[in-house]
Amino acid sequence: MKVLEARGVTKSFGGLKAVDGVSFGVDYGELVGLIGPNGSGKTTLINILSGHLAADAGEILVDGKPMRGLTPLRASRGGIQRMFQLTRVFRRMPALDNLVTAGCALGMALDAAQARARELIEELQLARVATLDAGHLSGGQQKLLEFGCCFMAQPKIALLDEPFAAVHPTMKEIMAGFIRRRHAAGQTFLIVSHDMPVIVELAARTICMNAGEVLADGETRKVLVNPQVIEAYLGGEAA
Amino acid sequence: MRSALQQRLRSELRTSLVLLVLVAAVPILVRNDYWLGVLIVSMYFALLAGGWNLLAGYTGQFSLAPATFAMLGAYGTGLLAYHWHVSPWLTIPAGILVAMVVGMVLAGIVMRLRGPYLALTTLSFAEIMRIVIGNSYGFTRGDLGLSIPTLMNDRLAWYYVFLAAVVAMQFGLYALLRSRVGLYLMAIRDDEIGAASRGVNTVFWKTASFTLSSALSGLAGVLYAYFSSLVSPELGLLLQTGLVICMVFIGGIASLAGPVIGAFLVYLTSESLRAVGGVQLIVFALLVILIARFFRDGLWGLARRILERPAR
Ligand SMILES: Nc1ncnc2c1ncn2[C@@H]1O[C@H](COP(=O)(O)OP(=O)(O)OP(=O)(O)O)[C@@H](O)[C@H]1O
Ligand SMILES: [Mg+2]
Numbered sequence: 289m290k291v292l293e294a295r296g297v298t299k300s301f302g303g304l305k306a307v308d309g310v311s312f313g314v315d316y317g318e319l320v321g322l323i324g325p326n327g328s329g330k331t332t333l334i335n336i337l338s339g340h341l342a343a344d345a346g347e348i349l350v351d352g353k354p355m356r357g358l359t360p361l362r363a364s365r366g367g368i369q370r371m372f373q374l375t376r377v378f379r380r381m382p383a384l385d386n387l388v389t390a391g392c393a394l395g396m397a398l399d400a401a402q403a404r405a406r407e408l409i410e411e412l413q414l415a416r417v418a419t420l421d422a423g424h425l426s427g428g429q430q431k432l433l434e435f436g437c438c439f440m441a442q443p444k445i446a447l448l449d450e451p452f453a454a455v456h457p458t459m460k461e462i463m464a465g466f467i468r469r470r471h472a473a474g475q476t477f478l479i480v481s482h483d484m485p486v487i488v489e490l491a492a493r494t495i496c497m498n499a500g501e502v503l504a505d506g507e508t509r510k511v512l513v514n515p516q517v518i519e520a521y522l523g524g525e526a527a
Numbered sequence: 528m529r530s531a532l533q534q535r536l537r538s539e540l541r542t543s544l545v546l547l548v549l550v551a552a553v554p555i556l557v558r559n560d561y562w563l564g565v566l567i568v569s570m571y572f573a574l575l576a577g578g579w580n581l582l583a584g585y586t587g588q589f590s591l592a593p594a595t596f597a598m599l600g601a602y603g604t605g606l607l608a609y610h611w612h613v614s615p616w617l618t619i620p621a622g623i624l625v626a627m628v629v630g631m632v633l634a635g636i637v638m639r640l641r642g643p644y645l646a647l648t649t650l651s652f653a654e655i656m657r658i659v660i661g662n663s664y665g666f667t668r669g670d671l672g673l674s675i676p677t678l679m680n681d682r683l684a685w686y687y688v689f690l691a692a693v694v695a696m697q698f699g700l701y702a703l704l705r706s707r708v709g710l711y712l713m714a715i716r717d718d719e720i721g722a723a724s725r726g727v728n729t730v731f732w733k734t735a736s737f738t739l740s741s742a743l744s745g746l747a748g749v750l751y752a753y754f755s756s757l758v759s760p761e762l763g764l765l766l767q768t769g770l771v772i773c774m775v776f777i778g779g780i781a782s783l784a785g786p787v788i789g790a791f792l793v794y795l796t797s798e799s800l801r802a803v804g805g806v807q808l809i810v811f812a813l814l815v816i817l818i819a820r821f822f823r824d825g826l827w828g829l830a831r832r833i834l835e836r837p838a839r
Contacts, residue, residue: 338724364726376721378714380781382531389714392707393726401707402530419531437725 290352291316291445291476292337292368297346299332306332308500309346314445319467319477321491321508323484325520329500330480331373334447337478338370339363350444365394367444369437371451373480375430379423383433384409386422391440401440408436413462428455435463445476452483464490484512496520533705539783539827540701546787547694554683563682569794570689571597571751575767576774576786577696578743583772584781585704586736587716589646592633593744593771595653598763600626600745602660602667605758608675610666615678615753622749623742630741634734641719650765657763672759675752685754692750693787696743700783703739712736716781766808770797773811776818779825788827 293313299306307329314320324330335341337348339358348355350366363370378386384405391401409418412432417425422433431451438446452460467490471477481487487494487508494508498520504511511517529537553566579593603625607613613621637648660667667673679685703709711732714722723729752758761767770793778789797807822829 340720340724360720360723361726361728364724370724372721372724376718376724378717378721380717381710381713385530385532385710385713388530389707389710389722389727390725392710393714393722393728398707 289316290314291350292478293349293352294333294337295347295349297333297336297343297348299329299336299341299343305500307336307343310497310500310502311346312495312502312505314476314478316476317471317474318493319471319479319491321487321494322478322480322497323482323487323494323511324497324503328497328520330497331449332500333497334370334449334478334480337363338368338447367442368447369439369441369443369445370447371431371434371438371449373449373453375427375434377422377425377430377434377437380421382419383414383422383425383429384418386433387436387440390437394441396441404440408439411466412436428459431455432459432463435466439466439470442475445478448477448479450480450482452481452486460486488512532709536701536705536709536783538831539785540697542827542830543697543784543787544694546784546791547690547697550791551687551690554686560682563686565795565798566791567682567686567689567754569791570693571747571754572771572774572794573693573787573790574689574696574747574750575744575771576778576790577693577700578740578747579771580775580780580782580786581700581703581712581743582736582740584775584786585709585716586712586733587719588637588733588736589642589649590633590637590737590740591646591650591765591768591772592653592656593740594765594767595656595763596626596630596741596744597748597751597767598660598760599629599656599741600748601752601758601762602673602748603745604749604752605673605675606667609673609758619749619753622752623745626745626748627738627742630745631734631738633741634737638730638733653763653765653768657760660763661760667760670760672757672761674757677756678753689750689754692746697783697787704783708732708735769808770794770811773815775825776815777811777825779827779829782824782827785825785827789825792826 290313295311297310298308310333322330332341336343339360339362348358378389387405387408388401391404392398409415414429414432417429422430425433435451451463464486467477491508493506494511495502496504496511496517503520504514504517575593575597582588582590600622604618604622607618607621633652637645640648661669711727714727715729715732719729748762774789774793775786777793779785793811800807818825
């Protein structure tokens with residue numbers, strides 16, 4: 289069964305079609321990579337899926353049900369958890385309480401959320417900075433913290449926008465290990481990344497976007513050798 | 528097990544209670560009606576500052592109308608007492624209710640505004656309210672104000688009424704902020720979009736914060752109305768809001784202790800400088816600038832940094 293589905297989703301900014309008739313679905317338990325050159329519409333698509341932007345046309349279905357007027361709040365409470373490309377943490381709140389907030393907001397009792405946050409912060413190896421205000425964490429630590437916030441409750445799907453960008457290999461491995469374990473336990477993911485080796489390692493299926501359209505969608509190894517995909521990447525870099 | 532945030536709040540509550548215990552002991556030494564009056568007005572401002580800090584310091588909504596809600600509370604009470612001689616048992620809750628309801632409505636109006644837009648809108652709202660009340664001579668007696676019967680003539684009794692209100696506010700805010708609600712408000716303050724994305728109902732909690740903050744202002748206004756037995760539009764002067772903001776920044780924004788410390792410090796200093804003339808505001812403005820530049824957490828933050836400095 290599909291957790292999340294996009295049908296003909298389109299979004300323009302002025303004259304620019306950032307997302308142009310995109311259709312795809314993600315099944316329960318899948319881990320899908322989303323790649324594409326800079327400006328190809330990946331973040332815009334994630335923004336639409338998480339209720340941060342309204343599509344001009346097309347629809348989003350969650351568990352097969354069309355979502356009208358999806359807002360960030362409704363998406364989050366409906367189990368669509370996301371991570372932002374430009375990190376968003378609660379800067380003047382201790383790191384641990386960032387996690388507690390996410391747990392409470394999704395209906396956990398304060399005690400339960402605190403216990404869960406302590407487990408999670410251990411697992412993400414952030415215990416050393418748990419009592420520091422999140423704004424005082426390093427860029428990579430903040431990413432890891434925001435990542436953790438997505439998993440306070442069990443999300444239906446985690447939409448991760450560039451979780452590995454500007455993150456040290458050690459921390460990248462902490463995050464990737466976490467993703468592998470959760471995925472093995474049935475967690476569904478959609479992961480945007482420019483880091484091909486990680487995508488190859490984690491994602492069985494990959495979607496490649498270019499200029500707002502889906503260029504290829506299928507088995508990761510096949511997508512990465514698709515001539516059009518190679519063309520889009522090399523073309524993008526040459527330009 | 529207590530979180531870092533809860534520990535922080537606890538030490539702030541403790542500090543403010545120590546200060547309030549000292550304030551409670553002042554009448555043992557000082558029986559001068561004038562200085563008791565000055566301290567009562569300081570506590571009036573402590574209520575306003577505490578309420579504004581909830582909204583601005585903890586929820587990130589820089590309203591410029593705290594004094595306006597004190598005025599509205601005072602008029603809610605004053606009009607009922609003046610025109611219809613209603614019992615204080617009803618006028619007091621009615622005054623607070625008026626401030627709360629108007630606060631809730633204002634929250635709805637400014638819900639999508641941020642930063643300077645929010646400040647400007649609440650500023651216009653504050654001036655409109657004051658002018659409307661000042662110009663409705665038939666009903667409010669305009670700038671003359673309404674004189675209402677006082678409840679007690681004993682200044683010392685009023686002193687402890689105000690003190691009890693401030694203590695109750697501190698415990699109430701502490702309980703609120705250490706609960707999940709405190710987390711929601713701070714999340715909204717730090718990143719509203721982020722908060723909604725984590726599942727925080729930002730519309731609801733912003734409205735709640737506005738309403739509660741207005742209720743605290745309303746309470747202050749109602750008490751002041753009966754204490755001074757005069758209700759006038761001067762309560763809502765922008766200058767009063769300016770003082771409240773100075774108090775919160777100087778004492779330490781986004782802390783439980785800061786606004787209370789700031790209220791006493793600023794008002795007592797302002798009274799001591801009264802003889803010198805209009806220099807008080809210049810002094811406070813300079814202090815706010817210095818604090819904004821060098822100690823972002825105000826005097827409380829400075830004290831905390833000194834206390835928490837690792838011993839060598
Ligand atoms: N709010 C906006 N207003 C105007 N244009 C926008 C807006 N958001 C995105 N765009 C445009 O839409 C296009 C797609 O942007 P998007 O951020 O979705 O790309 P992306 O695939 O995430 O790129 P990157 O890999 O650099 O993160 C870009 O050309 C961008 O300039
Ligand atoms: Mg992007």
